[in-house]
Amino acid sequence: MAVSSSLSANGVRWDLSDLEPDAEQARREWDELLARARDFAERRRGTVGSSGPQGLRDLLDELDQLAQDVARVHFYATAREHTDATDPETNDLATLARDRGADLESMLLFVELEWLALDDVEAGALLEAAELEPYVHRLRVAREEKPYILSEGEEQALNARRPAISAWESLHGRELATLTVEFDRGDGPEPHTIDRLLSYVHHHDRELRLAALDVLYEMLESVADVQAACYDAIVGDRLSLDRLRGIPDTMWPTNQRNELDGAVVEAMMAAVEAHYALGRRWFVRKAEVLGLDRLQLADQYAPVGSDRRVEWTEAVGMVEDSLSDFEPRLGEIFRTCLERGHVDAEPRPGKVGGAYCNSVSKTVLPYVLLNYTDQLRDVVTLAHEFGHAVHGTLALERQTYRSYHTGIALAEVPSTFAQLLAVERLIDQEEDPSTRVMLLADRAEGAMASIFRQTMMARFEARAYAARSEGKALTRDRLAEMWIEENVRYYADSIELPEGYRLGWSYIPHFIHVRFYTYAYAFAHLAAFSLLARYREDPERFAPGYLEFLASGASRSPHDLLAPLGVDLRDPQTWALAFAEFDRCIGEAEEGVAAL
Numbered sequence: 370m371a372v373s374s375s376l377s378a379n380g381v382r383w384d385l386s387d388l389e390p391d392a393e394q395a396r397r398e399w400d401e402l403l404a405r406a407r408d409f410a411e412r413r414r415g416t417v418g419s420s421g422p423q424g425l426r427d428l429l430d431e432l433d434q435l436a437q438d439v440a441r442v443h444f445y446a447t448a449r450e451h452t453d454a455t456d457p458e459t460n461d462l463a464t465l466a467r468d469r470g471a472d473l474e475s476m477l478l479f480v481e482l483e484w485l486a487l488d489d490v491e492a493g494a495l496l497e498a499a500e501l502e503p504y505v506h507r508l509r510v511a512r513e514e515k516p517y518i519l520s521e522g523e524e525q526a527l528n529a530r531r532p533a534i535s536a537w538e539s540l541h542g543r544e545l546a547t548l549t550v551e552f553d554r555g556d557g558p559e560p561h562t563i564d565r566l567l568s569y570v571h572h573h574d575r576e577l578r579l580a581a582l583d584v585l586y587e588m589l590e591s592v593a594d595v596q597a598a599c600y601d602a603i604v605g606d607r608l609s610l611d612r613l614r615g616i617p618d619t620m621w622p623t624n625q626r627n628e629l630d631g632a633v634v635e636a637m638m639a640a641v642e643a644h645y646a647l648g649r650r651w652f653v654r655k656a657e658v659l660g661l662d663r664l665q666l667a668d669q670y671a672p673v674g675s676d677r678r679v680e681w682t683e684a685v686g687m688v689e690d691s692l693s694d695f696e697p698r699l700g701e702i703f704r705t706c707l708e709r710g711h712v713d714a715e716p717r718p719g720k721v722g723g724a725y726c727n728s729v730s731k732t733v734l735p736y737v738l739l740n741y742t743d744q745l746r747d748v749v750t751l752a753h754e755f756g757h758a759v760h761g762t763l764a765l766e767r768q769t770y771r772s773y774h775t776g777i778a779l780a781e782v783p784s785t786f787a788q789l790l791a792v793e794r795l796i797d798q799e800e801d802p803s804t805r806v807m808l809l810a811d812r813a814e815g816a817m818a819s820i821f822r823q824t825m826m827a828r829f830e831a832r833a834y835a836a837r838s839e840g841k842a843l844t845r846d847r848l849a850e851m852w853i854e855e856n857v858r859y860y861a862d863s864i865e866l867p868e869g870y871r872l873g874w875s876y877i878p879h880f881i882h883v884r885f886y887t888y889a890y891a892f893a894h895l896a897a898f899s900l901l902a903r904y905r906e907d908p909e910r911f912a913p914g915y916l917e918f919l920a921s922g923a924s925r926s927p928h929d930l931l932a933p934l935g936v937d938l939r940d941p942q943t944w945a946l947a948f949a950e951f952d953r954c955i956g957e958a959e960e961g962v963a964a965l
């Protein structure tokens with residue numbers, strides 16, 4: 370990434386002293402943690418089911434404290450690796466953290482195994498005990514996997530082949546990461562990675578957008594066979610494990626992590642597909658605005674309206690006001706994180722790209738990383754990450770460490786909600802009409818990318834798993850065919866798909882790392898839209914309930930957490946509310962461009 374010295378977030382870097390004073394102390398602490406874990410295992414092994422409710426409570430409290438200390442020391446290493454990868458001391462520390470982390474994990478694994486080994490009557494009695502209340506929901510959810518766990522020897526044998534499967538994942542990632550091509554953006558050819566080529570889809574120069582995607586697809590030709598072979602091996606492995614374990618549905622492991630019923634996920638995806646026409650309506654409108662007969666894929670995210678620079682201090686004020694107006698406590702958390710040096714916003718060499726939030730432990734406030742480049746879109750990213758940060762802070766105040774962390778689908782709800790609040794504020798306060806249009810279009814297109822495209826991708830995955838389980842190899846041509854068919858179901862003839870897009874499936878990392886991860890984005894965006902609609906109905910009543918939702922962490926199921934806020938996941942009308950909100954966003958974007 371090109372780093373300009375004039376960027377306004379320069380100097381906004383993490384202060385890691387809330388984690389560890391220095392690397393030396395971190396090393397010492399790893400040794401102490403190992404000793405503590407060893408001692409814990411010696412005293413507690415074999416006692417999970419036999420020490421009574423209070424005994425199990427004490428055991429879990431001790432483990433909770435240990436797990437948090439591990440998380441803190443571990444994140445100290447990761448945080449340095451992500452912000453200062455060139456320091457040799459950092460690399461040593463990261464290696465140490467990975468090794469020690471794995472050792473600790475296997476040392477403490479017996480707790481989960483012993484919990485699963487109990488029969489239903491023993492476990493049921495413990496789950497009724499008042500002493501275990503802070504842990505009960507997580508313990509109950511863990512038990513749901515029991516029918517699919519094999520004997521200890523079988524599990525060990527399966528674990529032993531884990532590195533061989535990871536090798537396919539690494540190969541897939543490495544092929545993409547090392548792929549570069551010379552591309553001329555107008556000032557001479559320069560080496561381009563996939564991400565850099567993809568970033569031109571937001572460029573105002575159409576020739577450049579089209580050329581960048583052409584070059585991208587050409588480049589993917591050279592790796593498509595290997596990418597297909599990696600995917601085929603990984604899907605084949607997952608399917609044979611499912612068969613061995615007796616897991617009946619390929620989506621079950623993901624639904625289980627998200628604590629969502631298969632029927633709820635299917636109803637949501639069907640509702641999304643029933644609204645694909647909303648997206649097409651926008652693409653037709655957008656083609657008119659750009660003076661085209663029809664959009665090409667490269668025009669999908671072409672800018673309309675105009676962007677403007679936003680200084681870091683303005684962004685901070687904007688996000689703080691947006692959070693505080695909703696509920697003062699949220700603005701307070703934002704301010705404290707900033708003052709304590711828990712935000713790293715400055716883009717610089719040796720720092721990772723992207724953005725994330727890590728809610729470390731009950732005693733440390735969350736750390737937020739982003740790369741602030743003075744664009745309006747960066748303000749939205751800041752708000753998104755602080756949606757995670759306020760969730761983590763409030764949940765960790767109230768819950769045990771084990772009970773604060775939700776599955777991916779629910780975890781993205783507060784971040785998307787915070788993002789939607791901030792965007793609405795940006796739109797309301799924007800004085801320049803053309804910039805306002807850019808914000809309206811960006812909000813609509815962001816929702817389309819999360820809701821429509823990610824659902825389309827999950828459908829593609831479902832077809833790949835079905836084909837593979839019928840004994841069909843996932844070759845590049847077969848994947849290409851399914852990919853294009855699923856894309857056409859979404860875009861129909863509203864967007865022209867170039868021939869090379871047949872390989873569009875080959876660089877999506879989610880397909881490789883977590884199956885059906887993608888639908889979580891659609892779920893979160895729709896749930897956040899529904900929440901926004903409920904908030905608007907009655908802001909006074911909604912805010913305290915929402916704070917309660919944040920503070921509840923993962924102590925109840927997503928259904929039970931969202932229902933008190935008026936979002937009933939089992940009621941199809943819930944999605945109707947979300948789509949009304951979505952429709953409103955697209956409608957406002959259409960009105961915006963009409964006035965340009």
Ligand SMILES: [Zn+2]
Binds near residue numbers: 753757781784
């Ligand atoms: Zn997020």
